[in-house]
Amino acid sequence: MTANGGVDPTAQVHASAIVDDGATIGRDCRVGPFCVIGPQVKLGAGVEVKSHVVITGDTEIGDHTVIFPFSVIGEIPQDLKFAGEDTKLVIGKRNRIREHVTMNTGTAGGGYVTRIGDDGLFMAGCHVAHDAQIGNNVILVNNVAVAGHVVIEDDVIVGGLSGLHQWIRIGRGAIIGALSMVTADVLPFALVQGPRAELDGLNLVGLKRRGVARADISALRAALKVLKDGDGSFRDRAAGLAGGADSQYVRELVTFITGDSDRGFLTPK
Structure with a gap:
């Protein structure tokens, strides 16, 4: 990452992309066609932004993360209490952010920062709301909706089309079945499923996979x-x-x- 903003000479930026003055584009980054990169954005080394991606706000993206087309990363929160305060989105290393994913910055009521860990997979259509705190090795399957202030610890899998209610915590190593509406905290290593999700035992498959x-x-x-x-x-x-x-x-x-x-x-x- 360059020290004071600017495009590293090893980065490849497509001629149709718009990179605002002040943005930091790190070494060996690739910015594809028709992307828009805002002035406060910082891309680490080897980040790939494929095409038609918008990255805005005070957003940091860690090394070797890949962002797929039509994602919108770092826009303001979908929170009517948001009054334009300076807030951030911090995304870790080696994440895979698939098509049409949205991730918002934080709010004053949630510590000003939305934070994503390392090595996550965010499948198509997922939403990560303001002030969410997401750990490492997390998988959100297609169209998962993570509400504001949710905490997801490491090694969690959330099944497709599930919704996580604001302010809940998902403990480390838990798995949530598809089409679940989760309205309360999920214990570490738990298996949770159902339209109004219920605790249904341990995540035995995940525990065994981790040895x-x-x-x-x-x-x-x-x-x-x-x-x-x-x-x-x-x-x-x-x-x-x-x-x-x-x-x-x-x-x-x-x-x-x-x-x-x-x-x-x-x-x-």
């Missing part, structure tokens, strides 16, 4: 049973697990449940 030990998977299963059938409130049951949790995965589950939540939780059936 999680059988003992840890058994511990998570036992923890879910306690959360389902134990005494007291859901948070009380989680707190009761903390003392005897030998598995780091169970400890992560407990930390997630006992943390701050604006929407409550999808709980075991």
Whole structure:
């Protein structure tokens, strides 16, 4: 990335593209036909913007990210409270942002920044709203809608045509089935599905793919049973697990449940 704006001499910019003064186009970038790059945009090394892409606002895009045609990245929030304050969109490295994806900058009410991690896949038609915080290795399948202030931790998969309600958290390693409307926090490593999504067990396929030990998977299963059938409130049951949790995965589950939540939780059936 060039230090003070400008187009790196190794970058390739199509003659029909519009790159505003002040934009930073890093080394070995490729900007395709009919793209529009705004004056506050910063593209890292090796970023490819294929064609007919609009990147605007105070937007940073990490190295080797690829953005496919007709995406609009860094436009202002779809929030009537937004009053033109200076906000940002920060996208990490090696993301794949497919056709017609939209990602908005943040708002004053959400910390001013929408943030995307590394190595994500955002399939065609996805929307990431203001102030969302998305981790690494996240997959949003076609036409997923992520509302404002949503937190998605690492290694999450969200099935196509699903909607995530504002302010919810999706824990690490969770999977959400297609056509789900998620209105409460999703536990780490959980499997969630249904038109009004319900917690339906563990994401066993994801855990096995990541090489999680059988003992840890058994511990998570036992923890879910306690959360389902134990005494007291859901948070009380989680707190009761903390003392005897030998598995780091169970400890992560407990930390997630006992943390701050604006929407409550999808709980075991």
